[in-house]
Amino acid sequence: MGSGQGILQKETADNGEDIKSLSLSELAEELAACGEKSFRAKQMYEWMHVKLARDFAEMTNLSKELRGQCSRRYRYTTLEALRVQESAIDGTKKFLFKLYDGNLVESVWMRYKHGNSVCISSQVGCRMGCRFCASTLDGLERNLLPSEMLDQIYSITRLIGERVSHVVVMGTGEPLDNYENLLRFIRMLTDENGLHISQRNITVSTCGIVPRMRMLAGEGLQITLALSLHAVTDEKRRELMPIANRYSIGELMEACRYYFEKTGRRITFEYSLVGGVNDTDEDAVRLAALAAPLGCHVNLIPVNPIKERDFVQSETARIMAFKNKLEKKQINVTIRREMGRDIDGACGQLRRKELTQEEAAVSPIREE
Ligand code: SAH
Secondary structure (H helix, E strand, O other), X not given: OOOOOOOOOOOOOOOOEEHHHOOHHHHHHHHHHOOOOHHHHHHHHHHHHOOOOOOHHHOOOOOHHHHHHHHHHEEOOOOEXXXXXXXXXXXXXXXXXXXXXXXXXXXXXXXXXXXXXXXXXXXXXXXXXXXXXXXXXXXXXXXXXXXXXHHHHHHHHHHHOOOOOEEEEOOOOOHHHHHHHHHHXXXXXXXXXXXOOOHHHEEEEEOOOXXXXXXXXXXXXXXXXXXXXXXXXXXXXXXXXXXHHOOOHHHHHHHHHHHHHHHOOOXXXXXXXXXXXXXXXXXXXHHHHHHHHHOOEEEEEEOOOOOXXXXXXOOHHHHHHHHHHHHHOOOEEEEOOOOOHHHOOOOXXXXXXXXXXXXXXXXXXXXX
Protein backbone atom coordinates (compact mmCIF):
# COMPACT_ATOMS: atom_id res chain seq x y z
CA MET A 1 0.00 0.00 0.00
CA GLY A 2 0.98 3.66 -0.13
CA SER A 3 2.99 5.75 2.25
CA GLY A 4 0.46 5.68 5.08
CA GLN A 5 1.82 2.27 6.05
CA GLY A 6 3.56 2.06 9.36
CA ILE A 7 3.18 5.68 10.39
CA LEU A 8 1.16 4.92 13.48
CA GLN A 9 2.31 3.62 16.83
CA LYS A 10 2.36 -0.09 17.38
CA GLU A 11 -1.32 -0.61 18.18
CA THR A 12 -2.00 -0.06 14.48
CA ALA A 13 -4.31 -2.71 13.25
CA ASP A 14 -2.72 -6.08 12.61
CA ASN A 15 -5.29 -6.88 9.97
CA GLY A 16 -4.94 -3.80 7.83
CA GLU A 17 -4.07 -0.17 8.31
CA ASP A 18 -6.35 1.88 10.51
CA ILE A 19 -7.98 4.05 7.84
CA LYS A 20 -9.64 6.50 10.23
CA SER A 21 -6.27 7.53 11.64
CA LEU A 22 -5.01 8.72 8.22
CA SER A 23 -4.99 12.41 7.40
CA LEU A 24 -6.73 13.54 4.21
CA SER A 25 -3.44 13.76 2.29
CA GLU A 26 -2.35 10.31 3.44
CA LEU A 27 -5.74 8.90 2.48
CA ALA A 28 -5.41 10.53 -0.93
CA GLU A 29 -2.04 8.84 -1.42
CA GLU A 30 -3.48 5.49 -0.39
CA LEU A 31 -6.40 5.77 -2.78
CA ALA A 32 -4.21 7.12 -5.57
CA ALA A 33 -2.19 3.92 -5.27
CA CYS A 34 -5.44 2.06 -6.05
CA GLY A 35 -6.02 4.29 -9.07
CA GLU A 36 -8.67 6.52 -7.50
CA LYS A 37 -9.00 10.25 -8.23
CA SER A 38 -8.27 12.62 -5.34
CA PHE A 39 -11.88 13.80 -4.95
CA ARG A 40 -12.74 10.24 -3.89
CA ALA A 41 -10.44 10.63 -0.89
CA LYS A 42 -12.18 13.86 0.01
CA GLN A 43 -15.57 12.16 -0.18
CA MET A 44 -14.44 9.24 1.90
CA TYR A 45 -12.77 11.50 4.47
CA GLU A 46 -16.02 13.43 4.79
CA TRP A 47 -17.95 10.20 5.36
CA MET A 48 -15.56 9.21 8.11
CA HIS A 49 -14.93 12.53 9.85
CA VAL A 50 -17.95 14.77 9.16
CA LYS A 51 -20.87 12.44 8.49
CA LEU A 52 -19.43 10.05 11.06
CA ALA A 53 -20.22 6.89 9.11
CA ARG A 54 -19.99 3.67 11.10
CA ASP A 55 -18.84 1.55 8.17
CA PHE A 56 -17.98 1.65 4.47
CA ALA A 57 -21.49 0.49 3.58
CA GLU A 58 -22.90 3.91 4.55
CA MET A 59 -20.75 5.66 1.93
CA THR A 60 -23.40 5.53 -0.74
CA ASN A 61 -21.80 7.94 -3.24
CA LEU A 62 -18.74 5.68 -3.54
CA SER A 63 -18.80 2.64 -5.78
CA LYS A 64 -19.52 -0.77 -4.26
CA GLU A 65 -16.24 -1.92 -5.70
CA LEU A 66 -14.18 0.75 -3.91
CA ARG A 67 -16.05 0.16 -0.65
CA GLY A 68 -15.46 -3.57 -0.89
CA GLN A 69 -11.78 -3.11 -1.69
CA CYS A 70 -11.33 -0.77 1.29
CA SER A 71 -13.14 -3.02 3.73
CA ARG A 72 -10.78 -5.86 2.78
CA ARG A 73 -7.68 -3.70 3.03
CA TYR A 74 -8.28 -1.52 6.06
CA ARG A 75 -9.53 -1.66 9.59
CA TYR A 76 -12.45 0.70 10.12
CA THR A 77 -12.68 1.40 13.85
CA THR A 78 -16.01 2.06 15.53
CA LEU A 79 -16.94 1.86 19.17
CA GLU A 80 -19.73 -0.23 20.54
CA ALA A 81 -21.63 1.69 23.20
CA LEU A 82 -22.18 -0.82 25.99
CA ARG A 83 -23.64 1.32 28.73
CA VAL A 84 -24.67 4.84 29.55
CA GLN A 85 -25.25 6.36 32.95
CA GLU A 86 -27.12 9.64 33.16
CA SER A 87 -26.80 11.94 36.13
CA ALA A 88 -30.12 12.87 37.68
CA ILE A 89 -28.45 16.02 39.04
CA ASP A 90 -27.07 17.72 35.93
CA GLY A 91 -27.76 15.50 32.90
CA THR A 92 -24.10 14.53 32.50
CA LYS A 93 -23.80 11.24 30.64
CA LYS A 94 -21.07 8.71 31.08
CA PHE A 95 -20.52 6.17 28.30
CA LEU A 96 -18.76 2.84 28.41
CA PHE A 97 -17.44 1.79 25.00
CA LYS A 98 -16.03 -1.47 23.71
CA LEU A 99 -13.03 -1.33 21.35
CA TYR A 100 -12.36 -3.76 18.48
CA ASP A 101 -10.22 -5.96 20.71
CA GLY A 102 -12.73 -6.11 23.56
CA ASN A 103 -11.01 -3.51 25.73
CA LEU A 104 -13.23 -0.96 27.43
CA VAL A 105 -12.94 2.83 27.66
CA GLU A 106 -15.15 5.48 29.16
CA SER A 107 -16.02 8.99 28.06
CA VAL A 108 -18.19 11.70 29.58
CA TRP A 109 -20.57 14.15 27.91
CA MET A 110 -21.42 17.39 29.68
CA ARG A 111 -23.68 20.26 28.68
CA TYR A 112 -22.40 23.70 29.61
CA LYS A 113 -23.72 27.17 28.83
CA HIS A 114 -20.90 27.59 26.32
CA GLY A 115 -21.60 24.32 24.50
CA ASN A 116 -21.31 20.57 24.73
CA SER A 117 -18.10 19.14 26.08
CA VAL A 118 -16.74 15.61 25.89
CA CYS A 119 -14.08 14.23 28.19
CA ILE A 120 -12.19 11.43 26.44
CA SER A 121 -9.79 8.68 27.47
CA SER A 122 -6.35 8.50 25.84
CA GLN A 123 -5.26 5.03 26.98
CA VAL A 124 -6.79 1.77 28.18
CA GLY A 125 -5.72 1.98 31.82
CA CYS A 126 -2.75 4.07 32.90
CA ARG A 127 0.73 3.48 34.25
CA MET A 128 1.22 6.72 36.15
CA GLY A 129 0.01 5.34 39.49
CA CYS A 130 -1.51 8.48 41.04
CA ARG A 131 -2.70 7.38 44.47
CA PHE A 132 -6.23 8.80 44.38
CA CYS A 133 -7.09 7.73 40.82
CA ALA A 134 -9.16 4.66 39.88
CA SER A 135 -7.89 4.52 36.26
CA THR A 136 -4.43 3.40 37.21
CA LEU A 137 -5.23 0.61 39.68
CA ASP A 138 -4.74 -2.14 37.08
CA GLY A 139 -1.91 -0.46 35.18
CA LEU A 140 -1.69 0.25 31.44
CA GLU A 141 -3.28 -2.11 28.94
CA ARG A 142 -2.51 -0.23 25.72
CA ASN A 143 -2.48 3.13 23.97
CA LEU A 144 -5.55 4.28 22.08
CA LEU A 145 -5.27 4.85 18.35
CA PRO A 146 -5.99 8.36 17.04
CA SER A 147 -9.18 6.95 15.48
CA GLU A 148 -10.26 5.52 18.83
CA MET A 149 -9.90 8.93 20.48
CA LEU A 150 -11.88 10.51 17.62
CA ASP A 151 -14.46 7.69 17.80
CA GLN A 152 -15.37 8.60 21.38
CA ILE A 153 -16.44 12.05 20.16
CA TYR A 154 -18.03 10.70 16.97
CA SER A 155 -20.08 8.05 18.80
CA ILE A 156 -21.34 10.51 21.39
CA THR A 157 -22.22 13.07 18.71
CA ARG A 158 -24.28 10.44 16.92
CA LEU A 159 -25.94 9.14 20.08
CA ILE A 160 -26.84 12.57 21.50
CA GLY A 161 -27.53 14.16 18.12
CA GLU A 162 -25.84 17.46 18.97
CA ARG A 163 -22.55 19.03 17.99
CA VAL A 164 -19.63 18.81 20.43
CA SER A 165 -17.75 22.12 20.75
CA HIS A 166 -15.25 21.39 23.52
CA VAL A 167 -13.00 18.40 24.16
CA VAL A 168 -10.97 17.68 27.27
CA VAL A 169 -8.42 14.88 27.32
CA MET A 170 -8.94 14.19 31.01
CA GLY A 171 -10.39 10.71 31.07
CA THR A 172 -8.44 7.52 31.67
CA GLY A 173 -4.79 7.59 30.65
CA GLU A 174 -1.86 9.96 30.46
CA PRO A 175 -2.14 11.72 27.08
CA LEU A 176 1.55 12.67 26.94
CA ASP A 177 2.42 8.97 27.43
CA ASN A 178 0.65 8.38 24.06
CA TYR A 179 2.19 11.43 22.44
CA GLU A 180 2.23 10.70 18.70
CA ASN A 181 -1.30 9.38 18.61
CA LEU A 182 -2.49 12.32 20.70
CA LEU A 183 -0.94 14.81 18.30
CA ARG A 184 -2.46 13.10 15.28
CA PHE A 185 -5.83 13.05 17.04
CA ILE A 186 -5.67 16.80 17.81
CA ARG A 187 -4.66 17.68 14.26
CA MET A 188 -7.49 15.59 12.78
CA LEU A 189 -10.11 16.86 15.22
CA THR A 190 -9.26 20.48 14.45
CA ASP A 191 -8.80 19.95 10.68
CA GLU A 192 -11.17 21.98 8.54
CA ASN A 193 -12.01 18.82 6.59
CA GLY A 194 -13.19 17.09 9.76
CA LEU A 195 -15.25 18.25 12.75
CA HIS A 196 -13.12 21.40 12.75
CA ILE A 197 -13.21 21.94 16.52
CA SER A 198 -11.29 25.04 17.57
CA GLN A 199 -7.86 24.30 19.06
CA ARG A 200 -8.67 26.78 21.81
CA ASN A 201 -11.54 24.54 22.85
CA ILE A 202 -9.27 21.55 23.44
CA THR A 203 -7.64 20.93 26.81
CA VAL A 204 -4.99 18.30 27.42
CA SER A 205 -4.34 17.36 31.03
CA THR A 206 -1.01 15.89 32.11
CA CYS A 207 0.45 14.63 35.35
CA GLY A 208 3.62 16.47 34.32
CA ILE A 209 5.98 14.60 31.97
CA VAL A 210 8.42 17.46 31.59
CA PRO A 211 10.20 16.59 28.30
CA ARG A 212 6.85 15.97 26.58
CA MET A 213 5.43 19.27 27.86
CA ARG A 214 8.41 20.99 26.25
CA MET A 215 7.93 19.04 23.04
CA LEU A 216 4.25 19.97 22.97
CA ALA A 217 5.19 23.63 23.29
CA GLY A 218 6.94 23.37 19.92
CA GLU A 219 4.05 21.84 17.97
CA GLY A 220 2.51 25.16 17.00
CA LEU A 221 -0.83 24.40 18.65
CA GLN A 222 -3.21 26.75 20.46
CA ILE A 223 -4.65 24.17 22.84
CA THR A 224 -4.86 24.59 26.61
CA LEU A 225 -2.45 22.58 28.71
CA ALA A 226 -3.59 21.63 32.19
CA LEU A 227 -1.07 20.43 34.74
CA SER A 228 -2.20 18.13 37.54
CA LEU A 229 -0.21 19.68 40.34
CA HIS A 230 -2.07 18.53 43.46
CA ALA A 231 0.71 19.46 45.89
CA VAL A 232 3.07 22.39 46.45
CA THR A 233 6.10 20.63 47.89
CA ASP A 234 8.04 17.82 46.24
CA GLU A 235 7.68 15.70 49.35
CA LYS A 236 3.88 15.95 49.42
CA ARG A 237 3.61 15.53 45.68
CA ARG A 238 5.65 12.32 45.82
CA GLU A 239 3.16 10.90 48.30
CA LEU A 240 0.33 11.44 45.83
CA MET A 241 1.96 11.00 42.43
CA PRO A 242 4.86 8.66 41.56
CA ILE A 243 5.79 10.91 38.58
CA ALA A 244 6.97 13.46 41.17
CA ASN A 245 9.94 11.17 41.86
CA ARG A 246 11.07 11.86 38.31
CA TYR A 247 10.46 15.62 37.96
CA SER A 248 10.59 18.26 40.67
CA ILE A 249 8.11 21.09 41.02
CA GLY A 250 10.94 23.45 40.06
CA GLU A 251 11.43 21.61 36.75
CA LEU A 252 7.68 21.56 36.18
CA MET A 253 7.41 25.30 36.66
CA GLU A 254 10.25 25.88 34.20
CA ALA A 255 8.45 23.70 31.66
CA CYS A 256 5.23 25.66 32.26
CA ARG A 257 7.04 28.94 31.72
CA TYR A 258 8.54 27.60 28.51
CA TYR A 259 5.13 26.43 27.28
CA PHE A 260 3.59 29.83 28.04
CA GLU A 261 6.42 31.71 26.33
CA LYS A 262 6.36 29.52 23.22
CA THR A 263 2.58 29.36 22.76
CA GLY A 264 1.20 32.41 24.55
CA ARG A 265 -1.33 30.06 26.17
CA ARG A 266 -1.84 30.25 29.91
CA ILE A 267 -1.55 26.96 31.76
CA THR A 268 -4.24 25.68 34.09
CA PHE A 269 -3.18 24.09 37.37
CA GLU A 270 -5.45 21.32 38.54
CA TYR A 271 -5.43 20.80 42.26
CA SER A 272 -7.45 17.98 43.81
CA LEU A 273 -8.23 18.87 47.40
CA VAL A 274 -7.72 15.94 49.72
CA GLY A 275 -8.95 16.42 53.29
CA GLY A 276 -6.05 16.83 55.73
CA VAL A 277 -3.43 16.18 53.04
CA ASN A 278 -2.99 19.26 50.82
CA ASP A 279 -5.71 21.72 51.85
CA THR A 280 -4.21 24.04 54.49
CA ASP A 281 -3.91 27.84 54.24
CA GLU A 282 -0.17 27.37 53.93
CA ASP A 283 -0.71 25.11 50.89
CA ALA A 284 -2.94 27.81 49.35
CA VAL A 285 -0.30 30.51 49.89
CA ARG A 286 2.37 28.37 48.24
CA LEU A 287 0.06 27.48 45.38
CA ALA A 288 -0.61 31.17 44.78
CA ALA A 289 3.13 31.79 44.68
CA LEU A 290 3.54 29.12 41.97
CA ALA A 291 0.55 30.26 39.90
CA ALA A 292 1.03 34.04 40.05
CA PRO A 293 4.25 34.45 38.02
CA LEU A 294 2.80 32.41 35.16
CA GLY A 295 -0.70 33.90 35.30
CA CYS A 296 -2.08 30.40 35.76
CA HIS A 297 -5.69 29.65 36.30
CA VAL A 298 -6.29 27.24 39.21
CA ASN A 299 -9.01 24.60 38.99
CA LEU A 300 -9.80 23.07 42.37
CA ILE A 301 -11.22 19.54 42.31
CA PRO A 302 -12.72 18.23 45.55
CA VAL A 303 -11.22 14.74 45.54
CA ASN A 304 -13.66 12.09 44.42
CA PRO A 305 -13.11 9.26 46.92
CA ILE A 306 -12.56 5.78 45.46
CA LYS A 307 -13.21 2.75 47.57
CA GLU A 308 -9.76 1.26 47.02
CA ARG A 309 -8.15 4.20 48.88
CA ASP A 310 -8.99 6.07 52.04
CA PHE A 311 -8.65 9.66 50.81
CA VAL A 312 -11.49 11.95 51.84
CA GLN A 313 -12.81 15.22 50.48
CA SER A 314 -12.00 18.45 52.26
CA GLU A 315 -14.89 20.00 54.19
CA THR A 316 -16.86 22.54 52.17
CA ALA A 317 -15.80 25.37 54.50
CA ARG A 318 -12.15 24.40 53.99
CA ILE A 319 -12.58 24.36 50.20
CA MET A 320 -14.08 27.85 50.32
CA ALA A 321 -11.34 29.13 52.63
CA PHE A 322 -8.70 27.67 50.28
CA LYS A 323 -10.36 29.37 47.31
CA ASN A 324 -10.58 32.71 49.15
CA LYS A 325 -6.95 32.57 50.09
CA LEU A 326 -5.99 32.15 46.42
CA GLU A 327 -8.34 34.92 45.32
CA LYS A 328 -6.85 37.31 47.87
CA LYS A 329 -3.58 36.77 46.00
CA GLN A 330 -5.31 37.72 42.72
CA ILE A 331 -5.36 34.15 41.38
CA ASN A 332 -8.12 33.21 39.00
CA VAL A 333 -9.79 30.16 40.63
CA THR A 334 -12.67 27.87 39.80
CA ILE A 335 -14.01 24.90 41.69
CA ARG A 336 -14.77 22.11 39.32
CA ARG A 337 -18.47 21.47 39.29
CA GLU A 338 -18.90 17.95 40.44
CA MET A 339 -20.52 16.89 37.21
CA GLY A 340 -22.18 13.55 37.49
CA ARG A 341 -21.27 13.00 41.13
CA ASP A 342 -24.04 10.40 41.34
CA ILE A 343 -22.70 8.32 38.42
CA ASP A 344 -19.20 7.22 39.38
CA GLY A 345 -17.78 10.50 38.15
CA ALA A 346 -14.20 9.70 39.12
CA CYS A 347 -11.89 8.64 36.31
CA GLY A 348 -11.99 4.96 35.58
CA GLN A 349 -14.78 4.00 37.95
CA LEU A 350 -17.30 2.81 35.37
CA ARG A 351 -14.79 0.71 33.46
CA ARG A 352 -13.56 -0.78 36.70
CA LYS A 353 -17.06 -1.59 37.80
CA GLU A 354 -17.65 -3.47 34.56
CA LEU A 355 -14.34 -5.30 34.80
CA THR A 356 -14.93 -6.37 38.36
CA GLN A 357 -18.41 -7.57 37.37
CA GLU A 358 -20.09 -5.54 40.05
CA GLU A 359 -23.79 -5.01 40.01
CA ALA A 360 -24.06 -1.78 38.02
CA ALA A 361 -27.06 0.51 38.19
CA VAL A 362 -26.76 1.34 34.53
CA SER A 363 -28.78 0.60 31.46
CA PRO A 364 -27.49 -1.16 28.37
CA ILE A 365 -27.97 0.89 25.22
CA ARG A 366 -28.35 0.19 21.55
CA GLU A 367 -27.20 2.46 18.82
CA GLU A 368 -29.52 2.86 15.86
N1 SAH B 1 -3.32 11.73 33.25
C1 SAH B 1 -3.82 13.06 33.11
C2 SAH B 1 -5.29 13.14 32.78
C3 SAH B 1 -6.27 12.25 33.46
S1 SAH B 1 -6.93 12.62 35.03
C4 SAH B 1 -3.50 13.88 34.34
O1 SAH B 1 -2.92 13.34 35.26
O2 SAH B 1 -3.76 15.07 34.33
C5 SAH B 1 -7.76 14.15 35.02
C6 SAH B 1 -7.65 14.88 36.35
O3 SAH B 1 -8.43 14.25 37.38
C7 SAH B 1 -6.23 14.91 36.89
O4 SAH B 1 -5.97 16.18 37.45
C8 SAH B 1 -6.27 13.84 37.96
O5 SAH B 1 -5.22 13.99 38.85
C9 SAH B 1 -7.65 14.04 38.53
N2 SAH B 1 -8.20 12.92 39.28
C10 SAH B 1 -8.07 11.61 39.05
N3 SAH B 1 -8.75 10.88 39.97
C11 SAH B 1 -9.32 11.77 40.79
C12 SAH B 1 -10.14 11.65 41.96
N4 SAH B 1 -10.50 10.45 42.43
N5 SAH B 1 -10.54 12.79 42.55
C13 SAH B 1 -10.17 14.00 42.07
N6 SAH B 1 -9.41 14.18 41.00
C14 SAH B 1 -8.97 13.08 40.38
